[in-house]
Amino acid sequence: MIPIKPAGQGGPIEPRNPATAALQYLQPGALNLSALPPLSLYIHWPWCVRKCPYCDFNSHEAKGELPEQAYLDALRLDLEQSLPLIWGRKIHTVFIGGGTPSLMSAAGLDRLLSDLRTLLPLDLDAEITMEANPGTFEAERFKSYRESGINRLSIGIQSFNGGHLEALGRIHDGGEALRAVEIAKSTFDNFNLDLMYALPRQTLEEARRDLETALAFQPPHLSLYHLTMEPNTVFAKYPPPLPDDDTSADMQDMIAELTADAGYGHYEVSAYAQPGRRARHNLNYWQFGDYLGIGAGAHSKLSFPHRILRQARYKQPASFMDAARRGNAVQEEHEIGRADLGFEFMLNALRLTEGFDPNLFGERTGMSISTITKALNEAEAKGLLYRDHKLIRPTELGQRFLNDLQEMFLAA
Known part of the structure; x- marks a missing residue:
């Protein structure tokens, strides 16, 4: 944490007039933070090859050539416009999520990280994570990602079972899932595997095989999610046949047993890690730290001495890019009461x-x-x-x- 600056030195969002600042201390309901929490950066890449039927994230199917350079231009503009809100604060973690950020070219990713280093004071040992989907893995490109500065990969495996992957609408098969993990393990010291359970028609034994396959690679981190029917998704409108509550509970018990036996600590509802490998970026969220979110639909939570602000960017990629060019990509903003x-x-x-x-x-x-x-x-x-x-x-x-x-x- 860093000490709070006097009111008015955190950028234009804080009052610059000392008299106004003094009045703010007297406002009923004003907060009194003695120090600012750690600050993270989230970057949203909004495109996927195909929208999965269970997904409620801000993702859009890529149709034709992606406007990569125009989007990277908009990300830089968004970041530049946000800098007055975070003057003097160091970035401890970076997370590039989506969508499917691994659709980005190696040159595009290199440019993005270069822009971050130019504009932001990154912590020397900052955790820099990038999400990737197995259907987009190319060994040489991922080596380039690593050389550009990505030091942690998060892979959306979901399952190693071809039938379940098809039911989930994933673009990869079981073989591609295995190959993706092999590339990640040979390229990155630190990586996470995302798996889902309680999948359509999934049995307890099938869930066990998925987890055992993942554990055989000894990933530093595992995220194990129960499939849920999120509103405004295809699955919510047309629910598939899912395991009953008893089977789902048995899967949870199995997960607890196998991960503990393999030496993983269960430190958050869906997160399991080897010693010293907890996700620092996500821990900052769960400990109510601050984060600046840039990119289409990204959310921010930013603290100031006497208030906490939330922001949301324009969700549609084209609208976000237009708004960034106009000088403000933020669509919604409010203080948390x-x-x-x-x-x-x-x-x-x-x-x-x-x-x-x-x-x-x-x-x-x-x-x-x-x-x-x-x-x-x-x-x-x-x-x-x-x-x-x-x-x-x-x-x-x-x-x-x-x-x-x-x-x-x-x-x-």
Whole structure:
């Protein structure tokens, strides 16, 4: 963390007139952050080869030649326009997500990272992650990505089973999935494999084989997601036949057993890591850190001494590029009100299986933890939460019914 500058020195979003700044201290509901949280950068690449039927991310099917240079121009403009909001703050992690960022050319990625280094103070050991899909893997291109500065890869495997990949609408098959992991393992010291379970018609044994195949590669990090029917997706409109609740629970138990036996720590709802390999970028989200998001549809959360700001960029790539050229790619912007801050913090922090220090709540929200005492008491009484003066964490029951636990803080 870095010390907070006096009000008015964080860029034009803060009042520059000292009298105005002094009045802000007196405003009812103003926050009082003693230090700013760590800052991450998220970069969104909005195109995919094909939209998957379960996906609710801001992704768009690539039709014809992608406007790569025009989009990279817009990303630089977006970043330049955002700099006054983050003057003096170091970037600790970078995540390039999508969409399918591995559709980007090696030269395009090199240019993007060069722009970042020119405009931003990157931490010397910054974690720089890029998402990639197996259907886009080319060994030489990924070596170029590594040479440009990508030091962590996140691969959307989802399954090694050809039938399940087809049901999920993925563009790769089981063989391409295996080859992608082999390329990643030979090229990158640090990589993550994304797998999904409770897939259409998937059996417990099939889920086990997927996980065992992944573990055989000894990936430093695993993300294991339960397939969910997200609104406004093809699967939500035309639900496929899914495993029942008992089978799904058996899959979760199997995952817990196999990952623990293989030496992986389960540190977040869907995240498992070898010692020292936790995802630093995602940890910053879950610990209610700050992040600047640039690119089509990207979201930001930025803290200032007396308020916390959220932003969202224009979602459509063409609209985003036009807005960036006009001087402001931000479509929506609002401050997080005190009434919502407790819920927003707990929504993230309760995903951490080991919990958090109660002091973190005050550090990241600028409020006393007493503002959520009632909800904490109720959650503890229901056996969903454990707490003492050094720790707040979900119990095993709380992890199983995490949505119910998180919702208890809506009215806090």
